[in-house]
Amino acid sequence: MSDDDGPAGSPAWMATFADLMSLLMCFFVLLLSFAEMDVQKFKQIAGSMKVAFGVQNEFELEDIPKGTSVVATEFSPGETSDTIVDTIQQVTDQTTDPSLRVGEGELEDSEAEELLQQKITALLAETEADADKLKDMLEDEVQTGKVDVESDGRTITVRIREQGSFPSGSATLNTDFVPVMARIREALTEIPGTISIEGHTDSTPLRGGRYESNWGLSSSRALSVTHELLREGLLKDDRMMVVGFADTRPFTFNDTVEGRASNRRVEIVIRQGIEDAEESELKSIRDINPDALDILGIE
Template sequence: MADECPKCPDGLPPWLATFADLMSLLMCFFVLLLSFAEIDAARFKKMAESMKDAFGVQREIPVMDVVKGTSVVMQEFSPGKPEPTPIEELRQQTTDVEKDFLQSEDQRSEAEEQQDLDIDVAKAAMQAQIEEEVEEQAEELQEMLDSEISEGLLDVETEDTKIIIRIQEKGSFPSGRATLNPDFFEVISKITDVIANTPGKIIVAGHTDNIPISTRRFRSNWELSSARAVTVVHAMLSNAAIDEGRFLIQGYADSQPLVVNDTSENRAQNRRVELVIQRGEDEDSGEVIKASEQ
């Protein structure tokens, strides 16, 4: 029976099936690439010509327009016409009440400026008057203390609204002590008679030279200068006509010399007690304000 069955003819070789599958896959791959790509007409025509030469004659399709890619955005959306956005203008209007208020504010500011100007003018006039009075009082002191000034015991000078009376150590204090010489009380009495009738703050400041001092009574020049200023104030307060609330006592030691402490003459000049009558700060402020208000 087996010999009676006809022999089947030989089929295609086995590798041909694998080759066919490979060609099919390559064709699908290129088809997908072609579907994803954008067609360039010029390059497509060249490719078609090369394919015609390779695979035979193809039908020619006339291309009227250049094939371009399609944009989804252009298909679904269209540009809108821009419309200008109106800008709202806010304008402030001033009412009559506000106008009156602004005018009153302007008038008030002008009045304040005029008042400040009047105060400045009154202060300048008062300053000039005080300086004139200071010069007259300084001249009166110089006439009363002419002999002491000639002997070099005192110096009287002015600085703006200040009268400065410098009491030198010569004739007033023994060296290194804070006790007034008995003969100098008469000089202090003359000064006090004039200062009692002169308004203003009285600053009594003691000064020394740069030679250190260290005794049982004074540990330094600071104590010596302060003690001499206190001694002068006590001598002046013997006159009941002068108010003790006007005094201000200061001790500077050798911190404010008049001249350089390089010779004995200069050091003697720096050893002093200064009486400074200060005008124009407190006692005249009320008069200036009253003058400006008038």
């Protein structure tokens, strides 16, 4: 090494300068990180520059738009509107007190009427099917005239004629009729609904004998049929009701022998109404169609 060569390494001021540049760079980076950009103003400036310089974005037809900016700039928002959902939903404030109402928008009167009519038709069809089942199970008794089965609305009536079932003026079932009662009892186990056993007589007053009036005879006959139905425990007691009508509800006129014979009967009336419906629901049904409950045979 010659005497003209300086000391090895960079000059001393270079280290100070490098430190100063590093600090300045960090300072401006921090300033940039703290800065906030006004996006709206930036778009306005960019738009003005685009118009001034004639710059226009071009999108290829084959290119699939990506992101949200294309949607925001190329499409205008549409007006929103409520959608009415015509569905029946069960709504209630208490889990033990259910009720039925129209959810997500109320139905028009015509639509509610149509839904109600469909429900009535379905209920009537169920009762008619149960009546046909009873007729099939009691086919022999129906053909021999001992029993009649008919339906009206949500009510099925099994009519037991006096002929062959009770001796004249007596409430004791004939022994030959007990097997018929057994078949009726078995048939009723497959048919839902409350059961009313209703006794009827003709208008001929009773003279002497065990019963003072037709009220006692009709009630006793209904009670005898009820005891026979409850035998063997196939039917529940809480389904039963016993009623005696005497001659107050004749089946036909009492001015002929045949008419009086038809009026002497015991009817097993099965009512399948709407036991689960609340009073408010029945009121709403009446409001929609005042004749609906009459059609169903519900009091």
